[in-house]
Amino acid sequence: MTLNISPDWLPERGEGAPRGACHPADRVTLARVSLQVNTLDLIRAEDRETDQVRTYAILPANSLAEWFAWNWWRLAYEPPRQGHFRTLQWRQAHQMTGIGGGWMWPPITIYSDGERVVIRARPTPARQPGPLTYIADQAAVMPTFDYQEGIDRFVSYVLSQLEDRDSRKTDLHTLWEELAAERLDPEVARFRQTEARLGYDPDEADPDRVTQLLSEAETLGEQAINEIAGHSSPHPITGAALQELAARDGFHGRTADRVRLDHRPPVQRGAAIPAWRVGVETARALRNQERLGDGPLSNRKLAELCGVAPDAPATSTTSSAHSGDAGLAFDIAEDAGLRRLVLRSRWQTGRRFEMARLLGDSLMSDYRERLLPATRTYTYRQKMQRAFAAELLAPAETLINAFADGVTEDAIEEAANDFQVSSWVVTRALINQGVLSREFLEEWDAESVPDQTTQGFP
Numbered sequence: 001m002t003l004n005i006s007p008d009w010l011p012e013r014g015e016g017a018p019r020g021a022c023h024p025a026d027r028v029t030l031a032r033v034s035l036q037v038n039t040l041d042l043i044r045a046e047d048r049e050t051d052q053v054r055t056y057a058i059l060p061a062n063s064l065a066e067w068f069a070w071n072w073w074r075l076a077y078e079p080p081r082q083g084h085f086r087t088l089q090w091r092q093a094h095q096m097t098g099i100g101g102g103w104m105w106p107p108i109t110i111y112s113d114g115e116r117v118v119i120r121a122r123p124t125p126a127r128q129p130g131p132l133t134y135i136a137d138q139a140a141v142m143p144t145f146d147y148q149e150g151i152d153r154f155v156s157y158v159l160s161q162l163e164d165r166d167s168r169k170t171d172l173h174t175l176w177e178e179l180a181a182e183r184l185d186p187e188v189a190r191f192r193q194t195e196a197r198l199g200y201d202p203d204e205a206d207p208d209r210v211t212q213l214l215s216e217a218e219t220l221g222e223q224a225i226n227e228i229a230g231h232s233s234p235h236p237i238t239g240a241a242l243q244e245l246a247a248r249d250g251f252h253g254r255t256a257d258r259v260r261l262d263h264r265p266p267v268q269r270g271a272a273i274p275a276w277r278v279g280v281e282t283a284r285a286l287r288n289q290e291r292l293g294d295g296p297l298s299n300r301k302l303a304e305l306c307g308v309a310p311d312a313p314a315t316s317t318t319s320s321a322h323s324g325d326a327g328l329a330f331d332i333a334e335d336a337g338l339r340r341l342v343l344r345s346r347w348q349t350g351r352r353f354e355m356a357r358l359l360g361d362s363l364m365s366d367y368r369e370r371l372l373p374a375t376r377t378y379t380y381r382q383k384m385q386r387a388f389a390a391e392l393l394a395p396a397e398t399l400i401n402a403f404a405d406g407v408t409e410d411a412i413e414e415a416a417n418d419f420q421v422s423s424w425v426v427t428r429a430l431i432n433q434g435v436l437s438r439e440f441l442e443e444w445d446a447e448s449v450p451d452q453t454t455q456g457f458p
Contacts, residue, residue: 001142002038003119003150007031007061007157025172026060026101028165029158033059035108035119037140042121043106044136053135059103062172065158067099068151069175073196075110076117076144079230079377081199093201106134114226114379116271117147143271190214197229212238220332221369227382231328231375242342242371246332250340255333257307261285261363269364275380276432279387282364286392294398296419302352302393306359308341313352316343329354331362331372349422353389360388394419396429407435 010030034056035042041055068075074093092098096105109120121136155176162170182188194213195205216239217225228237265281267273287293290305299313306312329344341358343351357374364384365372375382390396394415402415407430416423430436 001140001146002036003142003147004034004036005064005150005154006034006036007154007161008034008056009161010058022060023062025062025162025167025170028167029060029062029065029161031059031061032056033061033064035106037119037142040138040140042108042119042136042138042140044121044134045106046133046135048131048133057104057106057132057134059105060101061154061158062162062170063099063101063103064096065155066172066175067096068155069172069179070201072151072179073192073202074199075112076148077112077114077193077196078199079114079197079379080111081231081378082376090199104130104132106136112144113275113383114230114381115144115269116141116380117144119147194226194229197226220371221367223365223367223381224369224371224373227373227375227377227379228328228371230377230379231373237328239371242330242332246330246340246342250332250342251308251312253306253308253331253339253341255307255337255339258359258362259286259290259305259307262289269366269380269384275383276387278364279360279384279389280391280396282360282384283388283391284395286363287395294395297393299348299352299420302355306341306355307339308355312341312343313355314348316346316351327376329358329374331358333370347422349416349420349425352393352420353422353425356389356392357385360385360392364388390421390425390429394421394425394429396433399426399429400433400435403430403435 007029008031010032033043043057044053044055045057046053071093078093094109094111096108096110099105107122107124109118109122111118111120118139118141120139121134123137124130124132124134155172158172159176162168162172182192191210191214192202194210195202198205198210198213213225213229220228220239220242231237261282263285265278265285267278267281269275269278286305292301300310303310303312327344329342331339331341333339341355343354345351345354354374358372361372361374361381361384365381374385399415399419402418403411405411412423412426412430416426419426427436
């Protein structure tokens with residue numbers, strides 16, 4: 001896929017030039033800026049004065065390039081977490097409207113799901129006054145490499161323009177040179193990526209904390225630690241703490257007793273495949289292999305599939321005093337083929353969902369690591385887990401049949417009770433199947449990150 005951020009340079013005193021003070025580097029890089037992914041325009045604006053729609057915004061390209069450079073690591077590697085969309089610190093790093101400077105920046109949000117980068121354009125709020133109204137309401141999803149290639153190309157345009165205007169020692173030059181050196185050094189790049197996953201700008205995280213996480217990757221697994229880093233900020237989680245929790249609260253199991261798929265489904269994880277599809281197809285393959293039918297899954301059968309004691313779904317071993325220690329469910333391998341399963345939820349429906357997520361992770365993950373984490377982030381891996389768990393516990397086609405007489409709150413609760421899942425699982429399934437609109441999801445679950453887009457990888 002191709003990301004094109006194209007500046008059409010304007011004279012310093014031409015269209016849209018600022019009337020008051022303006023930084024020299026911004027003044028000489030004033031441009032009509034467009035942003036396209038393949039053929040999709042993510043900047044679309046209605047000019048209230050001319051009543052015309054245009055596919056560009058008049059902006060200082062230098063400020064935009066500085067924003068991309070400063071937030072490089074967080075934009076490409078930090079996954080969304082519950083509650084992050086409401087924090088000023090997250091918005092400044094991921095939303096163009098945080099660039100400031102008095103310009104009307106488009107309401108575009110950029111974030112990573114660990115495998116891909118999402119560029120989400122939303123309309124200007126109707127109540128917001130101004131001569132320009134942004135109207136794009138679309139998203140594009142692309143491999144991280146393609147995103148970075150597009151940003152490299154845009155910044156090179158801006159640097160060339162600055163140099164053509166005799167501006168060779170700007171802040172952007174310094175930022176870009178430092179970033180280029182970091183990207184070329186594998187150890188520094190790995191450090192910066194971990195900082196970003198923790199939710200910090202460069203050099204703002206505790207270096208000892210970052211170093212500890214990187215060292216734990218050698219024993220628990222690189223990809224597992226990446227998931228933990230994305231989940232754990234601002235409360236640090238260590239490998240030692242996880243193992244202590246496992247010893248105290250974990251259910252015993254044997255890796256050999258956990259179900260395996262004889263044949264992997266044709267849909268495999270990858271940047272071109274949506275996470276929900278991988279999860280759903282894997283759950284269907286498991287139901288078919290194990291002849292589970294299309295009805296509810298009992299606690300005993302779920303525990304058998306997971307290779308743990310039959311009472312695991314119904315038994316809460318995590319005390320309220322310690323439930324917040326990690327804030328996640330996980331499966332950790334011990335010696336001699338033994339393992340421990342730690343569940344976070346105090347509710348049976350939540351524990352069933354967590355068990356199913358971890359089972360799905362063991363089937364879908366290409367990584368043979370000691371730790372399988374189920375976190376609150378919206379990475380590709382976690383979205384696969386959630387989709388797998390929902391389909392395994394409450395097959396979508398069966399759920400649809402349960403709503404032949406219409407969707408009501410009572411009907412949702414009844415279906416949730418029948419399948420021993422939360423009403424959230426039922427509602428999300430109805431939305432994914434098109435029975436309820438996605439607008440309903442955004443009102444009902446403000447932290448949701450839809451994995452279906454109008455361009456790129458749906």
